[in-house]
Amino acid sequence: MLEFILSVLRAAIPAGTPLLYGTLGEVYAERSGVLNLGVEGMMIMGAVSGFAVAQTTGNVWLGILAAALVGGLLALIHAFASVSLRVNQVVSGLALTMLGLGVSSMMGKKFVGQPLAARLQPINIPVLSDLPLLGELLFRFDVLVYLGILLVPILWFVLYKTRLGVTLRSVGENPSAADSLGVNVVRVRYMAVVFGGMLAGVGGAYLSISYAPAWIEGMTAGAGWIVIALTIFAIWDPRRALLGAYLFGGVRVLQFRLQPLGISPNLLNMLPFLLTILVLWVSSGQAAKRRIGAPAALMTAYAREER
Amino acid sequence: MPDDQSAIMVAAPQDTVETATIIMRGIIKRFPGVVANDGANLEVRKGEIHALLGENGAGKTTLMNVLYGIYHPDEGEIWVDGQRAAIHSPQDAIRLGIGMIHQQFRLVQTHSVTENVILGLKESFFFPERAARKRILELTEKYGMKVDPDARIWQLSAGEQQRVEILKALYRGAKILILDEPTSMLTPGETKDLLNTLRRMTAEGHTVVFITHKLEEVIEASDRVTVLRQGKVIATLETAATGESKLAQLMVGREVLFHLDKKQVDTGPVVLEIDKLSALNDKGMTAVVDLSLEVHAGEILGIAGVAGNGQRELVEAITGLRDATGGRIAVNGQDITHVPPRARIERGVCCVPGERWTALIPGMSIADNLILKNYLQPPIGRGLFLDRAAIAAYADGLIKDYAIMTPDRRTPIKMLSGGNIQRALLAREIACQPALLIAAHPTSGLDVGATETIWQLLLAERERGTAVLLISEDLEETLSLSDRVAVIFEGQIMGLFPAKDANLEQISLMMAGALRLPVRSTLRQAQGSAYLAGEPA
Numbered sequence: 001m002l003e004f005i006l007s008v009l010r011a012a013i014p015a016g017t018p019l020l021y022g023t024l025g026e027v028y029a030e031r032s033g034v035l036n037l038g039v040e041g042m043m044i045m046g047a048v049s050g051f052a053v054a055q056t057t058g059n060v061w062l063g064i065l066a067a068a069l070v071g072g073l074l075a076l077i078h079a080f081a082s083v084s085l086r087v088n089q090v091v092s093g094l095a096l097t098m099l100g101l102g103v104s105s106m107m108g109k110k111f112v113g114q115p116l117a118a119r120l121q122p123i124n125i126p127v128l129s130d131l132p133l134l135g136e137l138l139f140r141f142d143v144l145v146y147l148g149i150l151l152v153p154i155l156w157f158v159l160y161k162t163r164l165g166v167t168l169r170s171v172g173e174n175p176s177a178a179d180s181l182g183v184n185v186v187r188v189r190y191m192a193v194v195f196g197g198m199l200a201g202v203g204g205a206y207l208s209i210s211y212a213p214a215w216i217e218g219m220t221a222g223a224g225w226i227v228i229a230l231t232i233f234a235i236w237d238p239r240r241a242l243l244g245a246y247l248f249g250g251v252r253v254l255q256f257r258l259q260p261l262g263i264s265p266n267l268l269n270m271l272p273f274l275l276t277i278l279v280l281w282v283s284s285g286q287a288a289k290r291r292i293g294a295p296a297a298l299m300t301a302y303a304r305e306e307r
Numbered sequence: 308m309p310d311d312q313s314a315i316m317v318a319a320p321q322d323t324v325e326t327a328t329i330i331m332r333g334i335i336k337r338f339p340g341v342v343a344n345d346g347a348n349l350e351v352r353k354g355e356i357h358a359l360l361g362e363n364g365a366g367k368t369t370l371m372n373v374l375y376g377i378y379h380p381d382e383g384e385i386w387v388d389g390q391r392a393a394i395h396s397p398q399d400a401i402r403l404g405i406g407m408i409h410q411q412f413r414l415v416q417t418h419s420v421t422e423n424v425i426l427g428l429k430e431s432f433f434f435p436e437r438a439a440r441k442r443i444l445e446l447t448e449k450y451g452m453k454v455d456p457d458a459r460i461w462q463l464s465a466g467e468q469q470r471v472e473i474l475k476a477l478y479r480g481a482k483i484l485i486l487d488e489p490t491s492m493l494t495p496g497e498t499k500d501l502l503n504t505l506r507r508m509t510a511e512g513h514t515v516v517f518i519t520h521k522l523e524e525v526i527e528a529s530d531r532v533t534v535l536r537q538g539k540v541i542a543t544l545e546t547a548a549t550g551e552s553k554l555a556q557l558m559v560g561r562e563v564l565f566h567l568d569k570k571q572v573d574t575g576p577v578v579l580e581i582d583k584l585s586a587l588n589d590k591g592m593t594a595v596v597d598l599s600l601e602v603h604a605g606e607i608l609g610i611a612g613v614a615g616n617g618q619r620e621l622v623e624a625i626t627g628l629r630d631a632t633g634g635r636i637a638v639n640g641q642d643i644t645h646v647p648p649r650a651r652i653e654r655g656v657c658c659v660p661g662e663r664w665t666a667l668i669p670g671m672s673i674a675d676n677l678i679l680k681n682y683l684q685p686p687i688g689r690g691l692f693l694d695r696a697a698i699a700a701y702a703d704g705l706i707k708d709y710a711i712m713t714p715d716r717r718t719p720i721k722m723l724s725g726g727n728i729q730r731a732l733l734a735r736e737i738a739c740q741p742a743l744l745i746a747a748h749p750t751s752g753l754d755v756g757a758t759e760t761i762w763q764l765l766l767a768e769r770e771r772g773t774a775v776l777l778i779s780e781d782l783e784e785t786l787s788l789s790d791r792v793a794v795i796f797e798g799q800i801m802g803l804f805p806a807k808d809a810n811l812e813q814i815s816l817m818m819a820g821a822l823r824l825p826v827r828s829t830l831r832q833a834q835g836s837a838y839l840a841g842e843p844a
Contacts, residue, residue, distance in 0.1 A: 161434050163425075170415045170426050177413035180377070181427030181475070182398035296416065304377065 008253050010137050013145060014211055016249020018043065018203040018220075020148045022227035023234060023241040024155055025199030029075075031159065031236055032192035033172040033297040037093025038078050040224025041100020042071040042197050046204025048104040051111055051215040060118045064144070064205050071201020072194045074100060079193040083186055086301035097224065105217045116213040120144065144206045151199075155238040168192060172295030175302040185302050200224070222272070229276040233283045236295065244279070251275055327386075328353040328483060328514050329374065334383035336369050343369040344380070345538035351483070356505060356515045358525040358546070360558055361535035362754040364724075367518045368410070370535070371485050375407040376400045387483075406476025407485040412468050416461045420454055424475050439478075446477050449511075450504050465613060466497035473504070484508065486517040490524060494613050495782070495815035502528050520558075520754075522551045534558055559755055567762060567787055570770055574790075575604030578774035579625070579743050584634035586617075586624045586798075594620035595798040597634070602743065607765065607775040609789030609806065611782055612818055617798030618778045619661060622747050625776075626658045627651045638743055652680060655742030659732050659749055661778070666732055669721035673713055674702035676720045677735050709734040710760070726757025733764050744768055747778040762788060782814065796820040 022039050029036045036042075046067035054063025074096055081092040120142040129139035159165040170178040171188045179185050203223075208215050226248055234240035255268045329351040336344040344366045351357045359367045372378045374385060376394040385392045387403045394400050400407070414423050425439045440456045447454055452470040460468060469489065476484055484505075490498045505515050505528065519525060525532050526546060533543040534557040541557050579602040588594035594617040602608045612618060623629035625636055627648035636644045638654050657680075660666050667676050678698055682688050686697040702716040709730050713723055720728060729749065736744060746765060750758040765788060769775055779785045785792055786806050793803045794817035801817035802824035816822035 163429070163434055166418070166422050166426055166434055170418065170422075173415040173417055174413065177415055177423070178426060180397045180407075180409070180413045182396070182401060183427045 004257070006133070006137060008250060008257055011253040012246050012250035013138075014141065014249070015252040016246040017145050017148050018206045018211070018223055019227055019230060019248050020152075020242060020245035021199045021203030021206065022224060023230040023245055024148075024151055024238055025196035025203070026227055026231045027196075027234060027236050027238055027241055028155070028159075028168070028199075029193045029196035030231055030298055031168050031172045031295055032189045033175060033295055033300065033302070034079070034082055034189055034193050035089045035093060035299050036075065036078055036096075036193060036196060037090060037228060038074060038096025038100065038197075038224075039200050039227045040220055040222070041097035042074045042200035043100075043204035043207075043224045043227075044104045044218070044220045045074055045100045046071045046201030047208040047219055048108040048111070048204075048215060050201070050205030051116065051208035051213075052107065054118055054209055055111060055114065055116060058118050060120050060209055063209055064202060067201040067205030068198040069201070071204065072198040075194045075197020075200070076190075078197070079190045082301065083189045083193070086303065089299050089301075101218065108215045108217060111215040112217060114214065116209060119213065120210045142210050144202070144210055149242070152238050152242045159238065169295070172297055175297050175300075176304075179302070179304060189302075200227070203227075226272055226276060229280055232294070233279045235283065235293075248272060248275065326352045328388055329516075330386040331370070331374065332384045332386075334370060334373055334385075335381045336366075336373055336378055337381050342538050344373065344383075346383075347535065347538065347540050349533055349540065350543065351514060351516055352531070353514055354509050354512055355530040356509055356517070356528055358529035358532040359516060359518045359535065360520065360522070360525050360532050360554060362520055362558060362756075364537075364754065365535040365558075366538040367535050368487055369538075371407065371487060371516065371518060374400065375405060375485060401479050401481070404480060404482040405485065406473075406479060406481030406483070408469065408472040408476065408487065408489065410487040410491060412472055414460045414468055414471060416459075418460060419456070420458055420460065420463075420471050420474075421456045423460060423471055424456075424478050426475075428479070442478065443474060446474055450477070450507050451500075452504055464497075465492035465615070466494070466500070469493070469501070470504075482512070483514045483516070486515065488519060489517055490519070490521065492614060492780070494818045495811065496819050498524075522554050522558075525554060526551060536560055567766065569766060569788075572605045572770055572772075574606045575772055577601045578604050578639055579776065580635075580637040580640075581625070582635045582637075584621070584624060584636060585632045586620045586629055587632055588617075588620055593632075593798060595624060598795075598798065598800055599634075600793060600800065600803075602774040602776050604742075604774050605769055605772045606790040607769050607777050607788050609777040609779065609785035609792045610795050611779070611785045611792055611814060612795035614780050616795050618747065618795060620798070621795075622658065622660060622745055622778060625651075625743075625745060626656060626660075652739070655740070656745070657736040657739050657741035657743070658745040659729075659736055659747060660745075661747035661751070663728060663732060667720055667728065670719050672717045673706065673711070673720050673723070673731055674698055674716040677702045677705055677716075677731065677738075680735060680739055705731075705734045705738060709764075724757075726753050726760070729753060729757065729761060730764075733761065737764065737768060741768075741773055743774045743776065745776045745778070748780060749777070750779075750781065750784060758784075782811075794818055799823075 022043055026036060026039055049070040050063040050067030053066035054060045078092050078096050081087040082089045122140050122142050123146065125139040129135045159169065167178065167183050168188060171183060171185050175185045204220060207219055212219065230241060230244040230248065233244045251272050255271055258268055259265055327350045329349065331347065331349040334344045334347045335342065347366065347370050349370065359371070361367045369378060373380045374394065376396045376399050379395065385394060392403055394403065415426070421436060421439050421443060424443055443456045452473065454467055454470045454474065460471065463471070473484070489501060493501060509515055529546045531543060532546050532549070532554065534541045534554065536558060579600070581598060581600040584595055584598045585593065586595040598621065600608065610618060620629055624631045627646065631644055635642060638656055641654060643651050643654060678687050678701065682693060686694055687701060699716065705711070706713060706716060711730050711734065712727050720731060723731065749765065750761050753761065765775060765777065777785060777788055786809050789806045791803060792806050792809060794801045794814055796818060797820060801820070801822065802813070813822060
């Protein structure tokens with residue numbers, strides 16, 4: 001039994017890593033007041049382009065870079081539509097998701113079934129990785145996993161302890177206040193959305209380059225949607241994003257591990273989404289109690305000279 | 308606005324250059340369908356408190372938004388300290404030493420005072436919390452403004468929030484401070500504090516421009532006053548050389564009667580009876596606490612208090628939009644505490660809520676808005692269908708009776724002016740022949756003319772024998788319309804007395820929560836008054 005629990009825990013961290021990247025990115029985008037429902041699209045495009053570039057060049061890092069660029073580029077479309085054109089953010093984000101799913105399956109046709117030649121090697125952290133039990137559990141992942149973990153305190157610090165963070169949060173809470181003090185609201189929102197897209201792209205690339213590692217059509221399988229829910233669960237705080245991402249990673253793993261025990265796979269496939277509903281229900285109550293909720297200006301376009 | 312280099316080199320007009328810190332010349336600002344500023348000229352002297360007086364829509368705020376770079380004027384020029392200024396954004400204005408405190412505070416509610424004050428400053432990458440806090444404390448000390456730098460904005464009162472706004476401007480080195488209707492959300496005591504602070508600032512060499520439509524403030528606080536009407540500057544006067552009636556005449560363009568024709572009305576039985584009512588606000592915190600009130604037929608009971616002290620929750624508990632967590636509400640002896648809104652309407656509870664758009668549907672026509680309360684009953688509603696002819700007759704009748712200025716009944720209601728929207732809303736509520744009429748902030752944002760009409764409609768209802776519950780932040784309005792006045796603070800009634808016995812000092816203490824009259828004695832006081840004589844004690 002202990003063995004089983006440990007194996008689930010060990011697998012939960014890699015399984016949660018794409019969710020972590022996506023959620024951290026979405027936290028930043030939403031903190032600026034822009035909801036991006038295109039996470040699923042950006043992740044899958046990151047996955048396919050990351051794989052394609054890594055496979056063709058033989059360089060994993062170029063693949064990851066390409067995924068970040070593609071994710072950022074897609075997010076730029078969303079930023080242009082929702083910030084500059086002030087289109088409804090939901091519609092624009094949904095369009096992005098559908099676009100990403102369609103284009104990725106077209107682009108990825110010739111890569112289906114290929115194993116990735118180049119690999120990201122796991123890093124065995126000296127000393128720590130030799131610890132009994134824990135070493136196996138925590139200290140033998142590849143660099144993207146550690147980078148994700150490292151991003152959490154960095155993004156938290158930037159958000160709460162730097163001028164940039166105060167600016168970002170203010171733009172999402174009250175853009176007209178920020179504007180009246182000389183903050184360029186449009187620029188801040190573009191930056192946040194594009195940054196969010198880049199992280200989503202990397203999250204997708206992690207799936208196809210490290211986790212699988214292969215390109216499978218539709219391989220994100222709703223991860224982008226779970227990211228949206230996790231952002232709410234995280235109460236827009238990077239620290240809680242870590243917790244949520246690994247929790248969902250664990251559920252994802254359970255899905256496979258419980259199957260041999262004779263539980264219907266259809267039922268197990270529902271698990272992440274059932275948990276999503278549960279998490280939204282719990283966290284909305286919590287947020288209301290602590291008087292912290294969505295950024296006040298989330299989903300509202302900003303224009304200065306309106307009367 | 309042409310912005311050629313040669314214009315920048317030209318010196319300011321000679322006669323004013325020595326004393327004027329701001330000169331605005333021929334400012335024209337057009338919005339679709341309106342000319343908000345029509346060739347406005349303004350000259351503000353260094354170190355003075357300058358009042359900008361005018362009715363709603365006179366163009367005061369627009370003119371100041373032009374000065375602060377929020378709006379770009381279509382024509383006209385601005386000079387600051389003798390230099391031609393091109394102000395394209397608030398940043399430009401801030402660089403020139405101009406700071407503006409808007410009527411709607413531009414604060415991030417969930418952030419701390421310090422975070423709000425230094426937002427947008429580009430001094431370092433890290434958040435210099437300690438240095439900023441020290442600087443804020445110095446400023447608050449210097450100008451006598453008490454604010455906790457670590458408090459979150461949502462925890463602060465309107466007066467404190469305003470101080471944060473002033474701090475924001477001072478922190479950026481503003482020498483010229485523009486305040487838009489600075490006293491509209493303050494208690495009398497807070498207003499006094501604010502005026503003190505402003506005087507301390509002018510003593511230090513700052514210049515203050517404040518926008519207002521309240522004459523007594525102009526007289527009390529300003530050195531000079533500029534009067535605007537319909538986008539034009541009518542006059543600039545030394546305050547000491549003028550008076551309220553003169554200013555009122557300039558502002559409205561005709562003589563104004565500061566007098567309400569309030570007839571003696573015999574009060575009837577209790578219509579609204581509230582007994583130990585409690586209710587929560589949207590955040591789940593107690594907003595109304597053990598509140599008891601009675602409103603009689605034919606009287607106006609005014610509730611005075613600073614906004615956010617449970618007024619909205621009280622109104623919503625009576626109209627059925629909010630659950631009462633305790634206590635009892637009865638209308639004409641029938642318990643309505645837990646019946647749905649529709650049933651309350653049928654029992655004669657009608658309401659003009661503080662936020663107009665919670666009671667009207669902006670995009671729908673005036674006619675459709677007017678029938679929102681009675682579309683189910685004949686002759687307007689017939690089974691599944693609406694009788695369009697009956698609606699037309701009904702709506703046209705109300706439009707005529709209440710003098711609603713509109714092209715026709717099919718115009719979307721959002722196209723009307725504030726006064727006409729409010730008149731339409733009152734028309735609908737009064738047409739139901741209510742037993743109880745609740746009017747929350749019925750004249751907020753309306754100009755003098757529209758305010759007068761609304762007041763007359765309310766007084767007419769009183770004469771008809773309706774119980775009127777008036778909720779207003781405008782103390783003058785409350786005192787002149789009401790028969791009895793209750794002061795609310797943090798969801799509790801701090802005192803209840805006949806309007807004619809009102810003592811301003813006591814009221815402002817009660818509004819700030821510093822004084823509470825014992826309930827027993829206030830009841831006896833009220834019942835002992837001539838007004839309620841004849842009622843059983």
